[in-house]
Amino acid sequence: MSVIAEHGGIAEHIHPEPQGFVRKYVFSLDHKIIGIQYIITAFVFFVLAGCLAEIIRIQLMHANGGFVTANTYDEVYSIHGSAMVWLVIIPMLTGGFGNFVMPVQLGARDVAFPWLNMISFWLFPVAGLMLFSSFLMGAPVAGWTEYPPMSLQGGAGTSMWCAAIFLVGVSSTLTGINFLVTILKMRAPGMTFTRMPLFCWGQLATAPLLMIATTALAAALAALFMERQFGVPFYDPTKGGSPVLWQHMFWFYSHPAVYIMILPAFGIMSEVISVFSRKPVFGYRMIAFSSAAIALAGFMVWAHHMFTSGIAPYMQLPFMVLTFAIAVPTGIKIFSWLATMWGGKIHLTTSMLFALGFLVLFTFGGISGVFLAAIPFDLHVHGTYFIPAHLHFVLVGGSLMGIFSGMYYWFPKMTGRYLSEFWGRVHFALFVIGFLGTFLPMHWLGAEGMPRRVASYDPQFQWVNQLESIFSFIMTAAILIFFVNMLYCIRNGKKAGHNPWGARTLEWQIPSPPPYYNFKHIPSVFGLPYDFTEPLPYTHLEDELTDAPVTVGAQ
Amino acid sequence: MAVVSIPGGGEVDQLYADTRELRLQGFLLFLVSDVVLFSSFIFAYLYLRNSGQGWPPPGIARPPISLAALNSAILFGSGATMHYALENFKRGNFLRYSSLMLWTILLGILFLCGQGIEYTTLYFQDHVSWAGSGIFGASFFTLTGMHGFHVFCGICYLVVLLLQSVHGVYDKNKYFGLTAGTLYWHFVDVIWVVLFSIFYLI
Numbered sequence: 001m002s003v004i005a006e007h008g009g010i011a012e013h014i015h016p017e018p019q020g021f022v023r024k025y026v027f028s029l030d031h032k033i034i035g036i037q038y039i040i041t042a043f044v045f046f047v048l049a050g051c052l053a054e055i056i057r058i059q060l061m062h063a064n065g066g067f068v069t070a071n072t073y074d075e076v077y078s079i080h081g082s083a084m085v086w087l088v089i090i091p092m093l094t095g096g097f098g099n100f101v102m103p104v105q106l107g108a109r110d111v112a113f114p115w116l117n118m119i120s121f122w123l124f125p126v127a128g129l130m131l132f133s134s135f136l137m138g139a140p141v142a143g144w145t146e147y148p149p150m151s152l153q154g155g156a157g158t159s160m161w162c163a164a165i166f167l168v169g170v171s172s173t174l175t176g177i178n179f180l181v182t183i184l185k186m187r188a189p190g191m192t193f194t195r196m197p198l199f200c201w202g203q204l205a206t207a208p209l210l211m212i213a214t215t216a217l218a219a220a221l222a223a224l225f226m227e228r229q230f231g232v233p234f235y236d237p238t239k240g241g242s243p244v245l246w247q248h249m250f251w252f253y254s255h256p257a258v259y260i261m262i263l264p265a266f267g268i269m270s271e272v273i274s275v276f277s278r279k280p281v282f283g284y285r286m287i288a289f290s291s292a293a294i295a296l297a298g299f300m301v302w303a304h305h306m307f308t309s310g311i312a313p314y315m316q317l318p319f320m321v322l323t324f325a326i327a328v329p330t331g332i333k334i335f336s337w338l339a340t341m342w343g344g345k346i347h348l349t350t351s352m353l354f355a356l357g358f359l360v361l362f363t364f365g366g367i368s369g370v371f372l373a374a375i376p377f378d379l380h381v382h383g384t385y386f387i388p389a390h391l392h393f394v395l396v397g398g399s400l401m402g403i404f405s406g407m408y409y410w411f412p413k414m415t416g417r418y419l420s421e422f423w424g425r426v427h428f429a430l431f432v433i434g435f436l437g438t439f440l441p442m443h444w445l446g447a448e449g450m451p452r453r454v455a456s457y458d459p460q461f462q463w464v465n466q467l468e469s470i471f472s473f474i475m476t477a478a479i480l481i482f483f484v485n486m487l488y489c490i491r492n493g494k495k496a497g498h499n500p501w502g503a504r505t506l507e508w509q510i511p512s513p514p515p516y517y518n519f520k521h522i523p524s525v526f527g528l529p530y531d532f533t534e535p536l537p538y539t540h541l542e543d544e545l546t547d548a549p550v551t552v553g554a555q
Numbered sequence: 556m557a558v559v560s561i562p563g564g565g566e567v568d569q570l571y572a573d574t575r576e577l578r579l580q581g582f583l584l585f586l587v588s589d590v591v592l593f594s595s596f597i598f599a600y601l602y603l604r605n606s607g608q609g610w611p612p613p614g615i616a617r618p619p620i621s622l623a624a625l626n627s628a629i630l631f632g633s634g635a636t637m638h639y640a641l642e643n644f645k646r647g648n649f650l651r652y653s654s655l656m657l658w659t660i661l662l663g664i665l666f667l668c669g670q671g672i673e674y675t676t677l678y679f680q681d682h683v684s685w686a687g688s689g690i691f692g693a694s695f696f697t698l699t700g701m702h703g704f705h706v707f708c709g710i711c712y713l714v715v716l717l718l719q720s721v722h723g724v725y726d727k728n729k730y731f732g733l734t735a736g737t738l739y740w741h742f743v744d745v746i747w748v749v750l751f752s753i754f755y756l757i
């Protein structure tokens with residue numbers, strides 16, 4: 001195939017087809033390969049962090065612990081949380097699905113800065129290894145939030161933790177810049193913002209958060225690192241510093257970060273639900289703009305994590321009200337998805353099952369969030385198991401279910417083959433059962449006052465914890481099935497063709513897996529991708545599935 | 556920019572933005588995140604400063620404003636020379652451009668020397684240090700040091716740009732690197748205005 005660059009400006013975006021294994025699969029510039037690299041790396045870290053989770057559950061089988069020492073237990077849950085947030089959910093949803101899907105959905109041939117993209121990716125496994133290596137030198141013990149003064153006293157690995165999280169932060173920031181420019185500047189002709197697929201809207205709302213919030217975290221981490229290594233006082237109250245300062249800076253990042261972890265998953269939901277209901281998304285604009293609203297408002301609610309930290313009472317009320325308010329755009333989305341399904345012709349594929357599971361479990365977690373936003377309630381349950389209950393409902397029942405749904409949906413695009421639907425259903429059923437059994441009782445434990453992050457606890461809670469641990473094994477089994485399914489189907493899955501779901505966004509109009517240049521001709525777009533009764537709203541796509549020669553350049 | 560008409564959808568401009576536009580936007584976004592980095596530390600400083608110990612904390616003297624003011628003048632001067640350097644380049648006045656660039660670099664180095672003098676006086680005369688003087692030392696040296704590091708990087712970047720332009724990398728129609736360098740240099744100036752105000756004026 002010959003590649004002819006016809007257009008001066010465009011040529012730099014098209015790297016010639018790479019030759020050789022290293023250029024093709026290791027230091028690749030192709031957004032699709034980079035996306036898959038992210039997904040694989042994140043799954044590897046997912047397995048490691050999952051092992052840590054099982055250590056936690058085994059420890060809690062007995063009221064006085066005993067499986068590992070209390071200090072090791074602290075290290076284990078700290079790294080478990082950090083790894084799941086920074087090495088699994090965020091890279092998977094932004095670097096992974098964002099890279100693989102978004103440029104194609106926009107009708108572009110790559111992201112704006114392919115080199116930067118490659119650098120972002122390679123920072124990520126390095127940071128991950130650094131994070132796990134902190135076990136060798138005394139891992140952090142203050143949880144994924146690493147509040148001082150405890151984080152100032154933690155083992156030497158705490159500094160390693162700072163450096164590792166700083167590095168994934170740099171990776172996120174670069175990805176945010178890259179994606180933002182890509183979405184703003186590289187959409188195919190005719191793809192106005194109000195014709196953009198909702199997954200891209202999710203990424204558009206996420207990118208500024210990645211860029212801005214992550215940088216604030218970088219400052220907080222740098223200060224913690226300097227204080228630990230050089231004794232520069234920022235947080236140590238005995239030297240005039242303030243531990244609450246860390247909390248402000250950390251949550252100024254980490255509240256937006258919870259939206260980094262959910263907005264792309266919202267985007268996946270919109271695609272999956274509309275495709276498998278065979279109906280236009282209900283309230284396209286509301287879904288799109290509520291993402292933007294959530295992203296903006298996400299910067300104004302961070303202190304709801306600090307109601308018990310002694311912040312001034314006049315500050316508490318506005319934060320409570322704003323947190324209530326932010327649930328409104330989230331609710332709008334839920335209702336839009338329900339209305340999309342209403343009267344639709346629902347296809348219960350595995351991907352759709354996970355989307356339905358998302359709707360139920362995420363909504364539940366959102367509601368417990370609204371409970372937490374109410375100061376009188378929060379004062380009662382802050383620091384108890386109610387918080388892990390809430391955060392696992394939104395992060396596992398939300399973000400992770402979104403990732404599973406997206407995997408079953410886009411796997412055929414990545415590999416050209418289906419994942420097994422039968423084992424997919426087994427995965428779904430076991431996962432939901434295990435999930436509910438593990439995390440639902442935590443609400444009750446929290447309301448009863450069992451503190452989080454403890455290696456031993458009041459024996460009256462032992463039977464509940466044992467129950468949770470048993471269910472967590474079921475969840476682990478479900479995830480193992482998922483991995484075997486993926487490994488098996490990469491080579492042996494049923495062939496899927498280019499558009500197995502009858503979807504209408506651009507990535508499904510080209511072969512699976514897509515060729516490195518994505519489109520022979522950049523398409524023009526004249527409508528939304530969700531009108532299932534109309535002809536496709538694209539032109540110039542006639543040659544994509546034929547043997548026509550590739551003419552890379554403007555049409 | 557080509558205008559493409561879309562069946563049923565009016566006209567939109569452009570197939571692909573040209574890469575210069577992409578790079579400019581990417582660079583601006585990078586500056587935005589750099590602003591956030593400084594803002595976070597500035598927030599930390601103001602937060603600590605208002606945590607009730609009085610400012611400057613007992614036993615610590617404010618660094619003298621005179622040297623800092625002189626230094627600011629030097630930096631703002633370099634902002635002006637940078638501005639005119641780019642203007643001259645655009646007009647094809649290469650010699651003036653080069654000498655103005657050299658002036659900018661020189662003034663930048665002078666600024667760093669001024670900061671060096673300030674640091675050494677603080678350290679040897681007033682015994683104020685980064686780690687040993689409480690939150691004053693921490694915030695003052697971290698923020699001004701970060702800014703100084705940005706100036707240093709800027710100087711290196713300007714040197715590279717100057718060498719590149721001597722080798723004819725840029726011409727009158729294609730000078731993205733110089734635009735970026737100018738933007739960066741002005742950015743460093745603006746940050747200094749803020750730092751100067753919060754450390755020496757208020």
Ligand code: HEM
Pocket residue numbers: 145258259261262304305323324326327330365366367368369370371372373374378381382383387390391394395398399
């Ligand atoms: C409906 C919207 C939501 C509301 C009103 C809400 C509210 C809250 C509140 C008030 C807390 C603090 C509880 C405390 O520490 O005392 C909290 C904690 C948390 N939330 Fe949410 N939340 C919402 C959605 C989400 C989403 C979508 C995510 C992530 C995808 C999330 C992740 C978390 C996490 C990780 C924590 C725990 C932080 C820790 O370890 O202390 N929340 N939430």
Ligand SMILES: [Cu+2]
Pocket residue numbers: 254255258301302304305
């Ligand atoms: Cu929050």
